[in-house]
Amino acid sequence: MQSICSISVVGCHAEGEVGDVITGGVLPPAGATMYEKMRTMEHAHDHIRKLLMCEPRGSVARHLNFIVPATRPDCDFGVIIMEPTEYVPMSGSNLICIVTVALETGIVPMREPATEVTVDTPAGPVEAVATCRDGKCQSVEFGNVPCFVDKLDVTIEIAGIGSVTLDVAYGGMFYAIVDAAKLGYAITPDEARDLAVLGEKVRLAAREQLKVVHPENPGIAGVSIVQLNRPFEGVGKVTRNTCIVAPGRSDRSPTGTGTCARMAVLHARGQMKVGDHMYHESIIGSRFKGTIAGQTTIAGRPAILPRIEGRAWITGFHTYCLDANDPYPQGYLVADSWGVTGRMQQ
Numbered sequence: 001m002q003s004i005c006s007i008s009v010v011g012c013h014a015e016g017e018v019g020d021v022i023t024g025g026v027l028p029p030a031g032a033t034m035y036e037k038m039r040t041m042e043h044a045h046d047h048i049r050k051l052l053m054c055e056p057r058g059s060v061a062r063h064l065n066f067i068v069p070a071t072r073p074d075c076d077f078g079v080i081i082m083e084p085t086e087y088v089p090m091s092g093s094n095l096i097c098i099v100t101v102a103l104e105t106g107i108v109p110m111r112e113p114a115t116e117v118t119v120d121t122p123a124g125p126v127e128a129v130a131t132c133r134d135g136k137c138q139s140v141e142f143g144n145v146p147c148f149v150d151k152l153d154v155t156i157e158i159a160g161i162g163s164v165t166l167d168v169a170y171g172g173m174f175y176a177i178v179d180a181a182k183l184g185y186a187i188t189p190d191e192a193r194d195l196a197v198l199g200e201k202v203r204l205a206a207r208e209q210l211k212v213v214h215p216e217n218p219g220i221a222g223v224s225i226v227q228l229n230r231p232f233e234g235v236g237k238v239t240r241n242t243c244i245v246a247p248g249r250s251d252r253s254p255t256g257t258g259t260c261a262r263m264a265v266l267h268a269r270g271q272m273k274v275g276d277h278m279y280h281e282s283i284i285g286s287r288f289k290g291t292i293a294g295q296t297t298i299a300g301r302p303a304i305l306p307r308i309e310g311r312a313w314i315t316g317f318h319t320y321c322l323d324a325n326d327p328y329p330q331g332y333l334v335a336d337s338w339g340v341t342g343r344m345q346q
Contacts, residue, residue: 001321001323002324003321003322003324004322004323004324005025005051005321005322006025006321007022007024007025007048007051007052007320008022008023008025008318008319009021009022009023009052009317009318009319009320010023010101010105010314010316010317010318011314011315011316011318012097012100012101012312012313012314012315013097013252013253013312013313013315014092014094014096014097014100014253014311015093015096015252015254015282015287015288015310015311015312016252016253016282016284016286017063017093017251017252017253017255018061018062018063018252019063019065019091019093019094019096019097019098020052020062020063020064020065020318021064021065021066021098021101021102022048022052022064022065022066022067023067023101023105023107026045026066028066028068029041029044029045029068031071033071033122034068034070034071034072034078034080034120034121034122035089035122035123035217037068037071037078037080037122038080038081038087038089038122039087039219041066041080041082041087042087047329047330048066049064049082049087050330050331051320051322051329051330052064052320052331053082053084053331054332054333054344055331055333055334055337056328056331056332057320057331058331059337060247060249060333060337060339061249061252062084063081063082063084063091063093063094064081065079065080065081065082065094065098066079066082067079067098067101067107068080071120072120074118075118075119075120075125076108076117076118076119077102077107077108077117077119077120078119078120078121079094079095079098079120079121080122081094081121081122083245083246084245084246084338084339085246085247085343085344085345085346086224086246086345086346087122088122088172088173089121089123089172089173089220090121090122090123090124090126090144090145090171090172090173091172091173091256092142092171092172092255092257092258092259092260093251093255093256093310093312095119095121095126095128095140096142096256096308096310097312099117099119099130099140099142099312100140100312100313100314101312101314102117103115103130103132103137104135104136104137104314105314110132110137111132112133113133114129114130114131114132115129115130115132115137116128116129116130117130119142121145123172123220126142126143126145127142127143128140128141128142128143129141129142137312138311139310139311140310140312141308141309142256142307142308143305143306143307144172144256144257144260144305144307144308145172146296146297146303146304146305147169147171147172147257147260147261147263147264147303147305147306148169148298148301148302148304149168149170149264149301149302150169150170150174150212151168151210151212152167152265152268152269153165153167154166154167154168156202156205156206156209156210157205157209158201158202159201159205160201161198161201164178164183164202164205165178166178166206167265168206168210168223169262169264169265170214170220170261170264171257171258171259171260171261171264171306172256172257172260173224173225173257174212174214174221174222174224174225174261175223175224175225175227175243175257175258175261176202176206176210176223176225176227177227177229177262177265178202178226178227178228178229179231180195180198180228180229180230180242181231183198185228187228187229187230187240187241187242187283188283189284192242192250192283195228195242195244195250196244196248196249196250196339196340197248197340198228198244199226199228199243199244199248200226200246200247200248200339200340202244203224203225203226203244203246204341206223206226207222207346210223215298215299215300215301216298216299222346224246224346225243225244225245225246225251225255225257225258226243226244227241227242227243227244227255227258227261227262228241228242228243228244229241229242232266232271232278235271235272235276235277235278236276236277236278236279237278237279238278238279238280238281238287239278239279239280240281240282240283241254241255241258241262241280241281241282242282242283243255245339247338247339247340247342247343247344248339248341249339249340250282251283252282252283252284252286253282253286253288253310254280254282254287254288254310255288256288256308256310259280259288259290259306260290260304260306260308262278262280262290263304263306264303264304264306266278267292268302272292274292274293274294274295274304275291275293276291276292277289277290277292278290287310288308288309288310289308289309289310290306290307290308291306291307291309292305292306293305293306293307
């Protein structure tokens with residue numbers, strides 16, 4: 001084999017959702033901030049995402065995280081988060097994977113019983129505390145960026161379904177939040193395909209019909225993910241949800257940023273207050289703990305300061321190569337396995 005690249009990746013999942021971490025073989029992209037580096041990666045080096053995300057090396061059920069030097073002196077390292085159809089400013093399950101990999105592989109020294117790290121994300125610095133014992137990262141709790149409600153009880157029209165009422169909230173990316181129980185779903189694994197189809201219809205309609213822009217960064221715009229949930233069970237209790245990640249599949253984890261967005265809505269409705277916590281359960285039964293740690297404002301809007309706690313596990317160590325004669329240097333995708341809409345872009 002005549003290889004023209006060699007990329008080291010540590011396999012990892014957080015409560016079921018794959019968040020693999022690139023640790024070598026790729027140079028950091030240019031940019032003065034992590035947001036700029038993310039955009040440089042997207043526009044100038046997207047072949048890396050395609051090579052590792054698409055078949056025959058990857059799948060739609062994978063995320064990629066690229067650890068790079070921080071752009072801020074108050075951060076330990078930076079990260080660029082790549083998903084099947086977009087580069088996202090922040091992701092909870094991915095952050096838990098990133099911290100776990102950084103500590104368990106020695107990229108960042110592990111200190112027991114707890115290691116504190118600050119990660120430079122495109123959404124802003126995120127402080128995390130990892131509970132550690134016997135060389136293992138037992139769990140990761142992080143304080144997310146400020147999260148807020150953009151719209152409550154807005155109605156959109158969806159072809160073949162009709163009028164659907166939803167909320168839109170920012171949890172590190174924008175979520176359209178829908179009560180799936182009202183549409184007849186229990187959010188169980190056997191419903192996954194139907195939920196994926198529904199979620200993609202909602203996402204595409206929401207992106208077309210709703211103007212959603214972050215008030216402090218106009219580059220963060222549009223609904224990225226649809227959260228389909230059951231009614232809130234109450235403070236301290238378990239509530240099931242599934243987040244449909246574009247191009248149409250259920251997140252296997254409870255979704256960290258989705259939990260933050262949900263808590264922002266619950267806080268706005270008076271159902272949760274500062275100090276309260278909830279457990280979000282995924283379609284496979286895994287859980288994240290979400291807590292409202294404080295309140296703040298974003299461009300004059302009320303916002304919460306949420307914290308998320310979850311676990312991750314390393315699954316393997318991989319070296320991916322590209323043969324000089326490989327006819328698919330950026331991989332390929334086929335609609336039968338690449339989500340519902342079979343797209344590589346939002």
